Amino acid sequence: MVGARRWTVNRWGITIPFFDRAMADSRDLVAELPGLGYTDAWSAEVSGTDGFVPLALAAGWAPELRLGTAIVPVSTRGPGLLAMSAATMADVAPGRFVLGIGSSSPAIVERWNAGTFVKPYARTRDTLRFLRTAMTGEKVTEQYETFSVTGFRLDRAPKVPPKIMLAALRPRMLHLAASEADGAITNWLSPGDVRTVRAEIGEDTELAARLFVCVTEDTDRVMDLGRRMLAAYLTVPVYAAFHEWLGRGETLRPMQEAWAAGDRRAALKAIPDEVVNDLIVHGDAATCRARIREYVDNGLTTPVLAPIPAGEVTVPEAVRALAPAAS
Structure with a gap:
């Protein structure tokens, strides 16, 4: 198995x-x-x-x-x-x-x-x-x-x-x-x-x-940087479909909808902390x-x-x- x-x-x-x-x-x-x-x-x-x-x-x-x-x-x-x-x-x-x-x-x-x-x-x-x-x-x-x-x-x-x-x-x-x-x-x-x-x-x-x-313990900085990186990728159709398959479809939908509407600031805010923590390795x-x-x-x-x-x-x-x- x-x-x-x-x-x-x-x-x-x-x-x-x-x-x-x-x-x-x-x-x-x-x-x-x-x-x-x-x-x-x-x-x-x-x-x-x-x-x-x-x-x-x-x-x-x-x-x-x-x-x-x-x-x-x-x-x-x-x-x-x-x-x-x-x-x-x-x-x-x-x-x-x-x-x-x-x-x-x-x-x-x-x-x-x-x-x-x-x-x-x-x-x-x-x-x-x-x-x-x-x-x-x-x-x-x-x-x-x-x-x-x-x-x-x-x-x-x-x-x-x-x-x-x-x-x-x-x-x-x-x-x-x-x-x-x-x-x-x-x-x-x-x-x-x-x-x-x-x-x-x-x-x-x-x-x-x-x-x-x-490699930093500045969590706020990681969250800000991580949201910008993730929004750039996870709004691309192939990555959106990938994360839909992985089970993050509903979690990411508000971000994707805001991005599609041209509201970049709202899109960044819509990415939950747990998604950044899941997808970016950070800490000491x-x-x-x-x-x-x-x-x-x-x-x-x-x-x-x-x-x-x-x-x-x-x-x-x-x-x-x-x-x-x-x-």
Whole structure:
């Protein structure tokens, strides 16, 4: 039975770039990560850096780390370009690169990148299947449901094809991640929510999640910052649906209604303290580490920490204080 198993920490990740500095200014801190006990560094791709360049830099600065994208969207690049980017990164860090892909959101795909956000499940599935074939160096000519490819072949296929993980927030995508990919990546969930997600993918599928962490005892500041972060995410349809599935639909409805009406102040006020406490790790370093362990005990195999500047503790101090070596 899922949940009866005692999970152990096999991996301990960090998000790069760090929130307080450019990637070009992060060399020393990235190089320090393996000695602190971190095993992974994961990038994201929204409206800051792209998903690949920070990992390419980290590959040279800390060659012990596994490197992953969490995530790059499947609809902001063509399939061939995505394959080339992934193959290049796999060549830079052979056996150490994980390609995390996902459907993303209409804002990122359509409003920011002039793409088309249609059939997100099918587009993600088709891209996964295309990449599996392309990474072998085989020529791909295929009519998929959401796109077609004719005669594409990587000139430089990676010697070690990367593992591919899927961003997955609800059962259908979670089942695809478990059945056809190498793992699932999720976001904005509580330790208890991990059990719900884990039940959909079984015990043996890797599950990674970014955990936003504020190492501070200034609760008021955390609540203010947390509400702003949560309102920006949980009004996005895919995340609203995710939390509806997790059981927070009624709790979050007043916030979502106020946001839709354009009343941002009311939307922020409508987010209960308990939701912030559920979804953001905060407190002193020991409290934060204990909370992260709750996620792991409930089935999270790869916590990916994202330390947020929120008080007197600097990001480098938080990175060191949250590390396995600090326990």
